[in-house]
Amino acid sequence: MKLITAIIKPFKLDDVREALTPLGVQGLTVTEIKGFGRQKGQTEIYRGAEYQVSFLPKVKIEIAVADSIVDEVVEAVLNAARTGKIGDGKIFVSPLDRVIRIRTGETGDGAL
């Protein structure tokens, strides 16, 4: 099992969700976050005064998936979240040791 964490642009969230549904992804966790990467923030101008906003709003998606569909899920997120411009985000894939469904106590792939 793997935990896929993707940082994406907020307005791409619906596209990513639609891309994941046909792959059999059972659920995902979404968090509104702020941060920056190579994009290094943006400049806002109010009545001539420039302000550097370094932490931009992003969305973090966390998806736990079986090893068999990891590549498909990564591919789907990659395609759905891409605009081609700077600031599109990142995808992190990390190993997942245990998954337990609280209601039934199921573990492993069955709990996903």
Next chain:
Amino acid sequence: MLTSTALVLMMTIPGLALFYAGMVRKKNVLATLIQSFAICCIASIVWMVAGYSLALGTGTPWIGDMSRFMLSGIADHFHNGADQAFTLGAGSANPTAMTIPESVYMMFQMTFAIITPALIAGSFAERMKFSALCVFTILWSLLVYAPVAHWVWSPIGWVGGLGAVDFAGGTVVHINSGIAGLITALVIGKRRGYGHEDLSPFNLTYAIIGASLLWVGWFGFNAGSAGGANGRAGMAMLTTQIAAAVGGMAWMAAEWIHNKKPTALGIISGAVAGLVAITPAAGFVLPGPALIIGLIAGIVCFWASAILKPRLGYDDSLDAFGVHGTGGIIGALLTGVFAYGPLSATDANPQGVVGSATQFLRQAEAVCVTIVWCVIITFLILKLIDLTIGLRVSRDEELEGLDMVLHGERIN
């Protein structure tokens, strides 16, 4: 006049309160709202006690009298529940016939006396002590607003006697508050972090709501200043709408060219600039000149707020001078260029006020007189407060934010 009076009060609370509160940081939003509200209360009381009498009592060309101290005598004309119209400047060589009861006239003028000091608050936002603000409002209302209002608006006032006109307060309200704002910004100093920290507005939605309320309220300000429901009031309303619309578009276009984006703060600032500039001219000019006044105000006020201010380095936080001072001066001067005689003609003065080089110079004189008096007295008041109770909060208090430090409240 009752409706106009309520509309002008709406300009300060909630209009100006929200306009300013939307432009400060989250930790100073309540303090900024309270400033407008407190000034409304204080200026009302000062006006009732002595301001009205000093400003619009007949008196001398320099200052009114104390015949209406604590509004004594305001009920003299009452009979069987009705109040006869009173005469402004009664007993002088130049009385002005009024068609409204004194209670209404006094209250209408009170709303002007409220918004003028409230406008100044834009210049010292996020760093002035609340106690200092309260004392400043009392002294400034009596020593700057009341005399200037008397000079310009009293039938025997000496600035009015020069031939200068100010329909609804371009000189008395906007130049006065804008210049006072500039002086206050210079005396109190810049906000901590000005120029390098993020001081961006907390919530521009508030600012847009506030500016919109200002726009609506301005019809009471300008059309109400005709003193009756007549053609001149209608023309003032029309020119007000045109100048506001063109001002908004002009500022927006200027920043679109300059900064590549038309912003929400830009279009509302431009509309306010147009409203300010048309104020002295509203009952003197026709719609075409109103369009030109709005256009010039939008562009020049953008330049003053967004280009000149950063270049000179003073921190007029919310552009009391950039919008009101600059817009007021433009409007006062252009009134002398574009005034259309028949709008202000009377039996005593069949020509009315006509735009000409002479009238332009008269307007310029009034502008200069107001600036000189306002600069000197405002500076002295600020220095007096600074030396006694202090003008500004401490560094740590400013960093924590005025909401918690001064008022013990915050928004979540």
